[in-house]
Structure formats: C-alpha cells, structure tokens
Amino acid sequence: xxxxxxxxxxKLDQQDSLNYLREEFIFPKTDSGKDFLYFAGNSLGLQPKQxxxxxxxxxxxxxxxxxxxxxxxEDPWITYNESVIPGICHLVGAQAHEVVAMNTLTIxxxxxxISFFRPNGxxxxxxxxxxxxxxxxxxxxxxxxxxxxxxxxxxxELLPRQGESLLRDEDILKTIEQNKDSIALVLIGNVxxxxxxxxxxxxxxxAAHKAGAxxxxxxxxxxxxxxxxxxxxGSDFAIWCHYKYVNGGPGTIAGAFIHERHAQxxxxxxxxxxxxxxxxxxxxxxxxxxxxPGASGWQSSNPPVFQLAVLRSSLEIFxxxxxxxxxxxxxxxxQYFEQLVDTSKVVEIITPRNPDKRGTQLSLRxxxxxxxxxxxxxxxxxxxxxxxxNVIRLAPAPLYTKFMDLYEFHExxxxxxxxx
Ligand SMILES: *Cc1c(COP(=O)(O)O)cnc(C)c1O
Numbered sequence: 001x002x003x004x005x006x007x008x009x010x011k012l013d014q015q016d017s018l019n020y021l022r023e024e025f026i027f028p029k030t031d032s033g034k035d036f037l038y039f040a041g042n043s044l045g046l047q048p049k050q051x052x053x054x055x056x057x058x059x060x061x062x063x064x065x066x067x068x069x070x071x072x073x074e075d076p077w078i079t080y081n082e083s084v085i086p087g088i089c090h091l092v093g094a095q096a097h098e099v100v101a102m103n104t105l106t107i108x109x110x111x112x113x114i115s116f117f118r119p120n121g122x123x124x125x126x127x128x129x130x131x132x133x134x135x136x137x138x139x140x141x142x143x144x145x146x147x148x149x150x151x152x153x154x155x156x157e158l159l160p161r162q163g164e165s166l167l168r169d170e171d172i173l174k175t176i177e178q179n180k181d182s183i184a185l186v187l188i189g190n191v192x193x194x195x196x197x198x199x200x201x202x203x204x205x206x207a208a209h210k211a212g213a214x215x216x217x218x219x220x221x222x223x224x225x226x227x228x229x230x231x232x233x234g235s236d237f238a239i240w241c242h243y244k245y246v247n248g249g250p251g252t253i254a255g256a257f258i259h260e261r262h263a264q265x266x267x268x269x270x271x272x273x274x275x276x277x278x279x280x281x282x283x284x285x286x287x288x289x290x291x292x293p294g295a296s297g298w299q300s301s302n303p304p305v306f307q308l309a310v311l312r313s314s315l316e317i318f319x320x321x322x323x324x325x326x327x328x329x330x331x332x333x334x335q336y337f338e339q340l341v342d343t344s345k346v347v348e349i350i351t352p353r354n355p356d357k358r359g360t361q362l363s364l365r366x367x368x369x370x371x372x373x374x375x376x377x378x379x380x381x382x383x384x385x386x387x388x389x390n391v392i393r394l395a396p397a398p399l400y401t402k403f404m405d406l407y408e409f410h411e412x413x414x415x416x417x418x419x420x
Contacts, residue, residue, distance in 0.1 A: 005340055009403035012336065018329050022400045024048055024317045025247070030381050037382040037405045037412075042193075042221055042361055042395035045247030050313040058309050081275075081296075081303040087315025091246065091323065092219070092238070093229035094257050097294030101308060102301075105220055105241040105254040106135045111298060112237045112256065113143040115268045116214045117185045123212070124149055127176060127186045129167065130157040133193050136218055140187065156183070165350050167192075169200045173207045180211035191221040194387055196351035196361030198226060201233045209234075220244060223255065225330070225359040227323040230257045237262075245360070245397060247314040253307040256295055263294040273300030317399060329398035330360035336403055337362060337396065340410040346417055350391070364392045366417075376416035382409050 013019060025046040027035035038046060058077075061069040070078045081101060088099045103111065117126065124147075126140055141151040156179055160167050176186060186208040191198040201217060208215035216237040222228060224245030230238055238257040242248030262268060270291070274282060276299045278290045291297030318326075334355060341349060347364040366373050370390040377384060377392075385393050396406055 005343070006404075006407050009336065009407040012332065012403040016329065016403070018321055018325060018398060019402065021317060021320065022402065024050070025400045027400075028383065034381060037409050038400070039382065039384045039394045039396055039405075039409065041247070041397035041400075042225075042244050042359075042393060043385045044243055044250060045224075045245060045314070045397065046400060047249070048247055048310075048313040048317055050316065051249065051310045054309040054313045055306060058305055077305045080305050080308050081299070084308055084311050084315055087312070087319055088255055090319055091223055091228070091315070092240075092255075092257060093227075093323075094231045095260060097263055097296070098231060098260055099255060099257050100295040100299060101242070101253050101255050101311065102299045102303065103254055103256075104251065105218075105239060106139055108239040108254050108256045109136060109139045109218065110143065111271050112216055112239055112258075113139065113185075115258075115262075115270050115298070116216060116236050117143055117147075118269070119147050119149060119154075119184050122182055123184045125154045125156050125179065125182045125184060127156045127158065127172075127179070127183055127188075127208075127213075129189060129192065130159045131192060131194055132187075132189050133218070133220065136187070136189060166195055166197050166352060167199070169203060172199060172204055176204070176207045176211050176213070180213075183208070183211055183213040186213055186215040187218065188215075189218040189220065191225060191359035191361065193221050194363065194391065194393075196221075196358045196363050196393070198222065198357060198359055201228075201235065205233055205235045221359060221361070224318065224323075225327075225361075227327040231259070234259060242311055242314070245395075246311075247317070247399070248311040249307065249314075252311060253304055256298060258295040258298065260294065263297075266291050266297075270298055271300050275299035275302050326398045327360075330396070331355035333396040333398060333401055333403065333406060334358065334360065334362055337394070337406045337410065340406070344410065344414060346410075346414055347392075360395055360397055362394045362396075363387075364394060364413075366390050366392055373413075373416045376419065377409075377412055380412040380415060382412050 030036055065072045084101050085096050089096055144151045144154050158167055158172055188199055205215050214236040217235055219238050219240035223240040236259055241254045243250055243252050272289045276291050276297045278292055350363045350365050351358045374386045
C-alpha cells in the first residue's frame with residue numbers, strides 16, 4: 001500500500017489544476033532550511049508573497065504624502081476599504097452592499113448581537129452549540145447580561161447525542177422547532193472549530209426564520225474554506241476573521257455580512273460611528289447619524305489601511321480561482337488522507353466522513369500524549385495545531401497543500417506516535 005499511496009499522491013499533484021497557487025505563499029522553514037509542511041492554516045494562514053509589496057506602498061505613500069495619502073494616487077486611503085469588497089464577495093457569495101471589512105471577529109460578533117439580538121417579551125433565548133468557540137460563548141453571555149438576562153436560562157445549548165461526538169442537523173432543527181416561542185436568535189459557528197463539522201446553513205436559516213427568530217453564523221472556520229453563498233442562504237448576519245483560511249495576517253481586520261433585507265433600516269441599533277455615516281455628509285461633521293445603507297453602515301471607525309493592504313494581497317489569490325474549485329480540491333485532499341488512515345489505522349478521525357459535512361479539516365484524536373506527538377511532528381518537519389485534551393487539527397488548505405505533503409505527513413505521524 002505504501003508505495004502505491006505515494007504514487008497516487010504524485011499523480012494527484014500532477015493532475016491538480018490549482019497547484020500553481022502554492023507559489024503565491026511563503027512557507028516557514030526548518031533549521032535545515034526545508035519548507036515545513038504547513039497544516040495550521042485554520043489557525044493562521046501563510047503569508048502571501050505580495051503582502052509586503054502592498055504594505056510597502058502604504059509605507060511609501062505615508063512617507064511621501066502623509067495626510068494627503070487619503071486622497072492621492074491609485075489607491076487613496078479614503079476608499080481603501082472599498083477595494084477589498086469585490087474580493088470578499090467572491091469569498092462568501094454576497095452582494096457588494098452586504099459585506100464590510102471592519103474591526104476584529106469578536107467585536108463584530110458583539111456589534112451584530114447589539115443589532116440583531118433584541119430580546120422581547122418571552123422571546124429572549126439564544127441557540128448555540130455547546131462546543132462553540134469560547135470567545136463566542138463569552139460574548140453571548142455578556143450580551144445577555146447587558147439585557148439583564150441570566151445566561152444559564154437564556155442559552156439553549158446544542159449537544160451531540162449521548163455517545164456521539166458530532167451534532168446532527170436534524171437535532172439542531174428540532175431544537176429550534178421545539179423552542180420556537182422563546183428563541184430570539186440562532187447563532188451557529190460554521191465550521192465547528194474543534195471537530196471540523198459543518199452544518200446545513202440553509203435549513204438552519206429557514207428553521208430559525210420559521211420560528212420567528214433571527215439567525216447569524218460565525219464563519220471563522222468557514223470563510224475561505226467552504227463554498228458559501230451567503231446571500232442565497234439568507235441568514236440575517238454572518239461574521240468571520242481573515243487570518244485563518246483567508247491568509248490576511250495575524251489578528252487582521254475581520255469581516256461581516258448583513259443581509260440586504262436589513263440594508264435600508266436605519267433604525268437598527270448599532271455601534272454607530274463616523275465611518276458608517278453617509279459619505280456625502282460624513283465630512284460635514286454634523287451631529288445626526290445617517291447610516292450608509294447596507295453593511296458599510298455598521299463601520300464605526302476609519303479603517304486600518306495596513307491591515308487592508310495585506311488583506312488585498314490575499315484576496316487577489318482567491319480571485320484567481322473559485323471557492324467551488326478550492327472546495328473540490330480540499331475534498332480530494334481530505335479524502336486522500338482518510339484513505340491513508342483507514343489503511344494504517346494510526347489515529348481516529350472525529351471529523352464527519354462525508355465531505356459535504358466538513359470543511360478542510362480533519363481532527364485527529366491522538367491516543368496518548370497529544371502534545372508530545374505534536375512536538376515530535378514539529379521536529380520531523382510538520383506544523384499542525386492542538387486542542388486540549390487530545391485533538392490534533394490538520395488543515396490541508398487547498399491553496400498551498402500538495403497531496404505529497406499529506407503522504408509525508410502520514411509517514412511522520414506514524415513515527416511520532418511511536419515515540420511521542
Ligand atoms: C478564531 C475564532 C475566534 C477568534 O476571535 P478573535 O476576535 O479574532 O480573536 C472567535 N470565534 C471563532 C468561532 C473562532 O474560530
């Protein structure tokens with residue numbers, strides 16, 4: 001099997017029509033100067049080679065023109081935030097007025113909760129995964145407290161069935177239906193950060209709306225990963241960061257989607273600020289807030305141009321291809337690795353087997369000393385990430401992963417498990 005699985009990897013790499021995109025990225029290097037195998041793109045994506053060039057342009061313009069950089073040259077800073085909109089639409093399947101780059105992810109979650117979590121009468125509850133990302137849980141609890149609501153009574157947790165580690169879509173829908181009189185908001189993280197599972201966004205959205213609730217998705221692990229079509233899915237909002245699969249740089253500016261059905265409603269409560277103000281009157285500096293229709297009307301501050309510059313470089317890589325093609329390669333990559341593990345049985349994969357039910361991630365349950373195995377892998381030349389107590393997350397991002405990387409990783413994993 002070993003030699004034939006190597007041949008399969010070589011063949012798949014040869015046939016891969018996206019393999020040229022790997023050249024767009026800088027890989028970290030081992031002590032001996034080799035590229036690391038990099039599978040932590042679900043945590044921090046790699047640096048696009050063009051990023052430094054775009055950053056340098058901002059530095060140069062700042063040096064040569066200072067404040068006039070806002071208005072000068074090809075990419076004036078005053079509209080720099082608009083230059084990333086087409087790239088973001090390409091990623092998430094939205095219309096231009098439905099998306100914006102602003103703030104950071106958790107702040108965008110707070111911002112959306114202020115606007116779209118409006119408890120009223122008996123309708124006070126939020127449905128979310130019991131295994132939601134901790135920052136999302138903290139944000140939701142604090143927002144409930146702002147409304148003087150007890151988090152213990154107002155979060156409806158979605159739990160896997162006894163003995164199972166994944167949530168079933170049908171159970172999510174049933175929970176929404178059963179609590180239809182008390183739910184104000186359904187908030188789902190898609191893809192789940194720990195298991196790599198993704199949920200049926202369209203069905204969840206329809207069920208939430210049927211129940212009279214609003215619905216939002218945290219796409220931290222979904223953006224740049226799933227082939228999304230946010231406009232058609234129809235959720236009220238979505239939020240995400242750009243530093244995981246999108247490769248926009250550590251802690252960089254995040255994104256938000258607000259469906260166009262809310263675009264014209266100026267009365268939605270929000271964290272208002274001058275950058276959300278209608279562009280015609282923004283610099284008249286008047287006291288009355290008149291938001292830009294659509295997602296841009298949720299911007300509070302004048303945007304960080306350095307971060308946007310790096311984001312541009314990464315969005316341009318995505319624009320060379322489509323999310324459909326990337327997801328299809330991702331499925332081939334994860335399926336190839338699954339076959340290796342099915343044969344060797346070195347670890348258990350807790351991610352769903354059906355590629356439609358997962359992103360570009362396989363979560364490996366490590367039987368002993370997970371951290372030790374992670375460290376051995378690093379010594380052998382592979383970077384992944386680890387979540388307590390015993391899960392190694394492997395994210396073979398299709399923009400820069402070769403099938404041979406996975407073949408080599410599997411060989412390393414076998415070694416690392418022998419001497420963790
Ligand atoms: C990565 C991640 C975060 C991180 O939030 P920041 O505000 O960017 O630090 C939050 N939620 C989820 C679901 C994540 O995956």
